Amino acid sequence: MPRFSNFNGNFNHMSNSEQQEKSFKRVRQKSDNESEIVSKLDRCWAEDFAKCSTKEDFEEYISVNSRNKRNPFIMKAKDKIEKIKKEEAQKLAEEKAKESAKKLQEPINNNTYYNPQGNSAKKKNDLLYFILKVVGWLIVIGVVGIVSYSIYQSEKSKKEKKSPPIPTL
The missing domain is CATH 1.20.5 (Single alpha-helices involved in coiled-coils or other helix-helix interfaces)
Structure with a gap:
């Protein structure tokens, strides 16, 4: 093996700023293969999100995919859960209103009170x-x-x- 004489000396003769000026910065650019993987991952997230229909499905989706911060469908799933909760609360309120209306009308419509x-x-x-x-x-x-x-x-x-x-x- 050949020996290099330049490596025997003191390397501290240049400061960090001088080294940075002389060195080239490496900027890592995404390759086509990486962008293809990301697009596949995005499609997979989109397909999984499209399969969700109930509150439990969305909660399961969030628990499975919450580790990846890049997933844009996590916020959409949270919004869907809130929307479903509001709809359930509204339905429950409507049912209570119907029951109370029936209770108010029951003495009028019930034949045992008049017979x-x-x-x-x-x-x-x-x-x-x-x-x-x-x-x-x-x-x-x-x-x-x-x-x-x-x-x-x-x-x-x-x-x-x-x-x-x-x-x-």
């Missing part, structure tokens, strides 16, 4: 059911009581027959 026969018939059915239930329980309790009393009386009479009469003076 006392229908309401009283229901009360009569409930009362009849309650009476039958009470009578049924009373019968069950009565039968159990009568059976247990008859068993008690028969046991008592058996004891009296077994015991010898006690002579009295």
Whole structure:
């Protein structure tokens, strides 16, 4: 290998500013291959973004692609999520308004308020059911009581027959 004599000396004889003036700055320019990769990546992001339709899809898209700061679709996904949240809140408010309107109109449209026969018939059915239930329980309790009393009386009479009469003076 050849030896170079210029490399044996002291290299600190030039200052940094002098070195910068004499040296060339290298500016890295994107090659065609790099721009092609970037465009493929942009297309991939766009395709994935186009597949999203629900709030959960957009949240998943953000969580997967949030590491890459160059992705322009992350902000669009966040905007879509906010838009979906506003729409859901608006739908919920409309549903509550409809329910409250139904509650206000219900006494007017409900026939049981204006038809006392229908309401009283229901009360009569409930009362009849309650009476039958009470009578049924009373019968069950009565039968159990009568059976247990008859068993008690028969046991008592058996004891009296077994015991010898006690002579009295």
